[in-house]
Amino acid sequence: MSITAAVGPGSSQRIGGGARTNDGDIVTGITIGLKPSAGLCLVVGAGPQLQARVEGLQVRGMSCRVVPDLDGQTGGDVALLLALDDDPRVNAVALEWGRQQGIALRYGEGCPAESTLDLLRTLDAEPRPVRKAQGASGRGEVYLIGAGPGDPELLTRRALRLLQAADVVLYDRLVAPAILALIPEHCERINVGKQRDRHPVPQDEINVRLRDLAQQGLRVARLKGGDPFIFGRGGEELDRLLDWGIPFQVVPGITAASGCAAYAGIPLTHRDHAQSCIFVTGHRRAGGVDVDFPALVRPGQTVVCYMGLHTLPALCAGMLAHGMDPLMPAALVEQGTTDRQQVIVGTVSDLPDRVAAREVHAPTLLIVGSVVTLRSRLEWFQGRPDGQGF
Numbered sequence: 001m002s003i004t005a006a007v008g009p010g011s012s013q014r015i016g017g018g019a020r021t022n023d024g025d026i027v028t029g030i031t032i033g034l035k036p037s038a039g040l041c042l043v044v045g046a047g048p049q050l051q052a053r054v055e056g057l058q059v060r061g062m063s064c065r066v067v068p069d070l071d072g073q074t075g076g077d078v079a080l081l082l083a084l085d086d087d088p089r090v091n092a093v094a095l096e097w098g099r100q101q102g103i104a105l106r107y108g109e110g111c112p113a114e115s116t117l118d119l120l121r122t123l124d125a126e127p128r129p130v131r132k133a134q135g136a137s138g139r140g141e142v143y144l145i146g147a148g149p150g151d152p153e154l155l156t157r158r159a160l161r162l163l164q165a166a167d168v169v170l171y172d173r174l175v176a177p178a179i180l181a182l183i184p185e186h187c188e189r190i191n192v193g194k195q196r197d198r199h200p201v202p203q204d205e206i207n208v209r210l211r212d213l214a215q216q217g218l219r220v221a222r223l224k225g226g227d228p229f230i231f232g233r234g235g236e237e238l239d240r241l242l243d244w245g246i247p248f249q250v251v252p253g254i255t256a257a258s259g260c261a262a263y264a265g266i267p268l269t270h271r272d273h274a275q276s277c278i279f280v281t282g283h284r285r286a287g288g289v290d291v292d293f294p295a296l297v298r299p300g301q302t303v304v305c306y307m308g309l310h311t312l313p314a315l316c317a318g319m320l321a322h323g324m325d326p327l328m329p330a331a332l333v334e335q336g337t338t339d340r341q342q343v344i345v346g347t348v349s350d351l352p353d354r355v356a357a358r359e360v361h362a363p364t365l366l367i368v369g370s371v372v373t374l375r376s377r378l379e380w381f382q383g384r385p386d387g388q389g390f
């Protein structure tokens with residue numbers, strides 16, 4: 001067994017099989033080459049991101065044992081301990097156990113934000129050859145790619161081609177696992193959507209990572225849910241790249257409004273119902289939501305609201321207060337275009353209560369307008385068996 005670890009930038013050390021680190025503490029800031037024969041990887045925890053990480057290890061030839069907690073575990077030949085539970089207390093107990101067992105490589109709470117991902121993308125035994133970008137400039141390049149709302153078949157051909165040509169992919173929380181599965185094995189993946197502490201990687205940090213990777217001569221795919229220019233901060237990222245002289249390309253994606261409306265059977269601008277369609281966000285702000293309500297209640301218009309689940313009652317109340325017909329049809333599309341899609345249909349008056357009565361999972365999209373009535377005829381996509389709405 002051979003484990004090579006570089007601890008902190010610039011320094012590296014070789015750790016023999018099963019040996020402790022010098023200080024016996026959690027190994028942090030680590031880049032690892034770990035041969036598949038190294039021994040077992042014990043993964044402690046449960047949580048939505050766990051499965052993908054375990055698969056990442058298994059793809060690299062590691063044998064993994066996943067346990068929700070440490071009951072009944074012994075040290076055995078555990079070479080690597082990953083404490084990845086959503087609950088920091090579970091992780092703390094696991095890491096302390098690992099320390100007592102003398103497991104040299106331990107990951108979890110207390111490690112730097114990116115360390116677990118650094119680990120997963122560098123588990124290959126051999127260093128990955130760095131491919132140089134083929135752009136006319138000879139420098140790296142950033143591909144800003146829209147991944148669509150969830151169904152991987154909604155990815156465009158250009159998106160897929162560039163994704164498969166990339167050396168590294170930085171992806172957001174909303175990019176569906178089925179789309180991540182299309183990224184070639186040789187390609188590094190970096191999740192910039194959510195860290196262990198549930199906060200997204202700050203935008204400035206993402207910008208700097210894009211720059212640094214491109215300046216290494218890499219083709220960098222920046223993969224975003226939906227369309228990068230619709231509530232996706234794509235323009236901000238390109239602005240910074242432009243400042244730094246980094247070349248880029250943009251690939252549009254199917255935005256949630258188009259995808260969810262199509263899969264819910266709601267034509268957003270059916271000409272018998274709506275002559276315009278307005279996209280807004282339902283962001284919370286002190287004392288309510290940051291929405292131009294008079295603009296939402298115009299006749300002959302469909303309203304599509306992104307990021308409006310938590311502010312749904314305030315959004316509906318605001319539209320009613322500004323004169324919207326209380327019987328105006330409204331729908332909430334949950335996890336649209338995926339096999340978990342559900343659609344809750346009501347009116348702008350009763351939709352908040354209907355939604356409150358259900359267990360609803362983000363992401364969700366609110367559609368308000370008489371076009372919603374068309375769903376009763378045009379509904380075609382079957383999500384979950386219980387996902388038929390009302």
Ligand SMILES: C[S@@+](CC[C@H](N)C(=O)[O-])C[C@H]1O[C@@H](n2cnc3c(N)ncnc32)[C@H](O)[C@@H]1O
Nearest residue numbers: 149226227232255256306307335336363364365
């Ligand atoms: C930060 S915005 C990003 C929008 C994205 N750029 C786009 O064009 O769809 C995230 C919001 O998009 C909506 N959304 C994205 N994917 C969705 C899906 N599959 N089903 C329902 N809503 C979705 C939700 O309102 C979510 O809160």
